[in-house]
Amino acid sequence: MSAKAMKVKRSTGDKVFDIVNYTFLIFLTLIVLYPLVYVLSASFSSPYAVTSGQVWLFPKDVSLVGYETVFKDPNIVSGFFYAVYRTVLGTLIGVVMTMMAAYPLSVRDFAGRGVFMKLLTFTMMFGGGLIPSFLNINELGLYGTYWALVIPGAVGVYNVIVTRTFIQSTIPYDLYESASLDGCSDLGYFLKVVIPLSKPILAVLTMYVAVGHWNDYFNAMIYLKSDNYPLQVVLRNIILMNQIDPENMADVDTMMKMQGLAELLKYSLIVISSVPMLILYPFIQKHFVKGVMIGAIKG
Numbered sequence: 001m002s003a004k005a006m007k008v009k010r011s012t013g014d015k016v017f018d019i020v021n022y023t024f025l026i027f028l029t030l031i032v033l034y035p036l037v038y039v040l041s042a043s044f045s046s047p048y049a050v051t052s053g054q055v056w057l058f059p060k061d062v063s064l065v066g067y068e069t070v071f072k073d074p075n076i077v078s079g080f081f082y083a084v085y086r087t088v089l090g091t092l093i094g095v096v097m098t099m100m101a102a103y104p105l106s107v108r109d110f111a112g113r114g115v116f117m118k119l120l121t122f123t124m125m126f127g128g129g130l131i132p133s134f135l136n137i138n139e140l141g142l143y144g145t146y147w148a149l150v151i152p153g154a155v156g157v158y159n160v161i162v163t164r165t166f167i168q169s170t171i172p173y174d175l176y177e178s179a180s181l182d183g184c185s186d187l188g189y190f191l192k193v194v195i196p197l198s199k200p201i202l203a204v205l206t207m208y209v210a211v212g213h214w215n216d217y218f219n220a221m222i223y224l225k226s227d228n229y230p231l232q233v234v235l236r237n238i239i240l241m242n243q244i245d246p247e248n249m250a251d252v253d254t255m256m257k258m259q260g261l262a263e264l265l266k267y268s269l270i271v272i273s274s275v276p277m278l279i280l281y282p283f284i285q286k287h288f289v290k291g292v293m294i295g296a297i298k299g
Contacts, residue, residue, distance in 0.1 A: 047260030066268030079234035094209040102163035148223035
C-alpha cells in the first residue's frame with residue numbers, strides 16, 4: 001500500500017485546530033522577538049531617533065554613536081577580560097563542585113544522604129545576609145579578589161537537586177553494581193561512567209552557572225576594587241556617568257543631546273553584554289532541552 005493511501009484523512013476540526021495553533025504560536029513568537037529586534041535596531045540608530053520614538057522595527061538614521069561612546073571608555077577591554085575570566089573560572093568550579101555534590105547524593109547506599117539533603121535545602125531558605133557575608137569574605141582574605149565571587153556561590157542547591165535527579169533517573173543503578181563487581185572504584189565510576197553519560201545535564205549546568213556569573217554585577221561592586229571591575233560594572237558606570245541633572249544644564253539643546261545619548265547607551269550596552277551568551281548558547285543547545293526536562297520533571 002502506498003504512503004499516500006496510508007495517509008490518515010484529517011477532519012475539518014483538526015485543520016481548524018492546526019490553523020489556530022500555528023497562528024497563536026506565530027503571534028507569540030513575534031511578541032518575544034520584537035523587543036530583541038527593537039533593542040538591536042535602537043542601538044544602531046541616532047540618539048534623536050531613539051528619544052523621539054521614530055524607531056519601531058528597523059534602525060532610523062543609522063549611527064554607531066552608542067557603540068563609539070561605549071568603546072571609548074578605557075576600562076571596557078579590561079572589564080571584558082575580567083568578565084570572561086570570572087565566568088570561565090566560576091563556571092568550571094561551579095560545575096565540578098555541583099557534580100561532586102550531586103553524585104554521592106544519588107547513590108542509594110550512601111549513608112546519611114537524607115541528612116545532607118536536608119542541610120542543603122535549609123540553606124535555600126535561610127542565609128546570613130550581606131553584612132555577615134562581607135565580614136566572612138574579609139576575614140578569609142578574599143576581599144578584592146575574584147575568589148570572593150567564585151567560591152561562596154560555587155554550589156547552587158537547586159543545581160545539585162536537578163543534577164542528582166538526572167543521575168538517578170537516567171543512569172541505571174545496575175550499572176553501578178556491575179562496575180563495582182568488576183573492581184571499579186567510586187572515583188573511577190564517577191569519571192568513566194557518570195560524567196560521559198551526563199552531557200545533557202552538564203550543558204544545563206554550564207549555561208545556568210555561566211549566565212549567572214556573566215550577568216552578576218552587585219557582588220562585584222561589593223567585593224572588588226575599582227581597578228578590576230568586570231564588564232557588567234563598567235557598563236553600569238558608563239550609564240551612570242551619562243545621566244543628566246536638569247538643574248545643572250542651562251542649555252536645553254545640550255540637555256536633549258545628553259538625554260538622547262543616555263537612552264541610546266542603554267540599548268548599546270544591552271547588545272554588548274548579551275552577545276557572548278548568545279554565542280555560547282548554540283553550542284550547548286542540543287543538550288539543553290533534554291537536560292532540563294529529565295532533571296526537572298522526575299523526582
